[in-house]
Amino acid sequence: MSMDVHHLAGRPVIIGGGIAGLMTALHLAPEPVLLLSRTPLGADASSTWAQGGLAASLGDDDDPALHLADTLAAGDGLCDREMASRILNAAPGAIETLAGFGVRFDRMPDGTVRLGLEAAHSRRRIVHAGGDGSGREIMRALVAAIRSTPTIEVVEGFEARRLAVVDGKIAGVLASGPKGPAFFTTGRAVLATGGIGGLFVDSTNPLGSCGQGLALAARAGAVLADMEFIQFHPTAFDGSNRPMTLISEAVRGEGAVIVDETGRRFLDGLQGAELAPRDIVARAVWRHLANGHGVFLDVREKPGSAFARQFPTIASACARAGIDPTRDLIPIRPAQHYHMGGVAVDRDGRTSVPGLWACGEVASTGLHGANRLASNSLTEAVACARWAAESVAGSPDGGGKLAMVPHLPAPDPGPVRPLLSRALGVTRDGEGLKEAAQALLPLSQRHDAASDPAAVGLMIAIAALRRRESRGAHFRTDFPHHATLARRSQITLEAAIAAARELASSPELEGVI
Template structure:
């Protein structure tokens, strides 16, 4: 018997990646699953910087690709970088066709305003409402999705597991629902696309929504997918340090307009570094972290560069500052590094396909080969938009599998009722551990200690499934960080401070391989694993 919904495509995630895939797939029937009301918890909402695209007369996609490859510190796939850079102008046009209005110059508004950000050789950052690009893009795509007949939106559902048929192909997903907490609804699908975002919520200092704890990675790992370069986590150097969680972001575009970094002695400590404040993010983040580790406070100073123009050019950051009684045009902004973006993720090919049949990944949850060891600023939204198109093209040409009645429509989840205080303390301990042992600087002793602690958290029956998944993803990241015995891009080992002799070596893991590695490790051992070029 055929289920009428079995021919639908299931898209998991309501940020730019999930919405763009769903829209690109039209008129194919799509079910869009989001864990909260659509738009409420998407990291896209917080994206200030913009979208990179070579649109100026003196720019070219080949130059954009070159900058991307250089920032990636030897791990970027040049073919992917070239393909994404080539697609960037069309992605901007596609967004405009869906009602997103980008900032333009002059009285006639004929030319797009192009900003400069770190490690870009040309002005190519397209903004919407100054520093509110993510919000405007998200609003435009949500409007389009809600009026597209082929898209069925289901809110307040969290995917907990994928179902694979007898041939190993993903044929649907189990979703926890707030309406029936102890049950899971099964949604059949001919394909599942994970667009679940990143992992910043695993760290005590983050710019991400606290719900960004790698749920999509946990689901993919249990389904047997290969995960790549999980250790590559970008720490944004200028999160606003005013005690908020998550931390507000002082966009890199501020430094592009001349804002400088100073310590509490007024010293501009980046001045002697190649690129200064516009050096790659990993370089700036380590420099800021070093100042803080030495007992200094760090500030982003826009007084001279922007002054009274600050509120006009960066209204979003100005509003964030005002909430904490900071006038950024007259007073430096306190900042520190915070977990911001995950370059690693579900390994995909050039079509967005994972290593599991029937499973695709798009956006931050994916490892496409674009970002390498250090994402170039404003390439994140672009990557999601470009791959959304290619995934849709791939799926429109894919055959529709049959659906078997042997797949259950409901199953019980473990009855878990942890005390709220215990649950909160467990999560706090996990986030503190990740900051300390798997943060900006790492070593074998800290990573091995983290692995042992996280393994215990993974099987803690007093924790919710979501918290155990957070521990699982953190465990996988720590294992991957132990594998990479070098310092490259965003991954810095104090016990292996140099680059490995051979560039372009990726860390690839399945869950089973990670568990085997952990079993072979003790407190004195350095983790090892196969490395795939």
């Protein structure tokens, strides 16, 4: 099959059409840029599905130092304090930037931004747009801004399959489009591809978000960080639909409670109860389900009759399932929701591979630590997009070149989903992680549709196996306590493959972080 070659004359390529990718492109303007999107803009991005909004210290009783304290507490010892402080101090400005692009934030009668409360926040600081449709409203405004910016060329229906690396530097992007393979020569590429929800059976994310950006970076030789930390949202609608419908934490912020089939609030013994950090609530719900109970969200008293007005997206999902939240309990269970790990980046979004940047969920900035504080992710994407764009603009192109890279079929996470769902769920143990690593190793090296999802899964499994402790969202039943020293983890695909091979020959070997 012939390949279309596009010589971009020094233009950077942004891979991904969510909030992180769109904001990076807009901040690069008026520098010409190419934006690659697997689907029509906004059609299948996790950003569009975001309900919770953005966290920013805008209230009279709040400031970035308080926001930072809550973030560090949720991150359970693994946040990069300096980077977290930088991002959270930039959060109020990020809201102004989005408003400047036309985002219609929810406001009080006096015109000030309405602030909501979510778990583990000590203040009301969640900014919404359209109630629980925040992501959709933000994407509407940003897509309109992209379409009206002449220096941004949008190429839709193209999925990046490999990054070309020549002499240790980015040389181009191999993608698959409607007419077959295409190669875009560039010495500057930005990954903004989102998360890994498609690798799990139960997830609140689009099934197409299967870690392809992580695979692109890993096969280009990049270092990845904190891959073992995967957040499970405690309140996904427990029905037959996949992906699962998220029931925003903001519902609990407005007073909803979690009960079992007897009506008992079994979280009463937890500090913070329904508004405890997500990892704690998710494990408590998971254990209660495992013990044979049903678990439900009760919104009948609070928010009560205001539920449909405040949370129209969730109310519509309930109606489609035949549930009237003003009278009925809403069945819930934990589901994969967000990946705290990702491609390791510096303060400006640069990865360990020259010419490659990463932004948004695909990147690991150190903000989230072991457990993301609710609604910090969109804030991170907006703030970091500016810094990444400034870094890209200030870097020489490096000269993109046509390079020979293998063309692979579209990634298919189907063979990987059962393995990761079983071994890397809300709770883990060493034996399950070893079995998963040994099963993922041959899949990762087959060079077929399952190989990239398997490579990502392998890195997660090895990172989780090495972390012989429980911290934040990573909970091992065989090592239920903190280690003495909190350390972030790093891994490469090469190191993960070597570890899995060694494990196969000596199963008792297990690294320690």
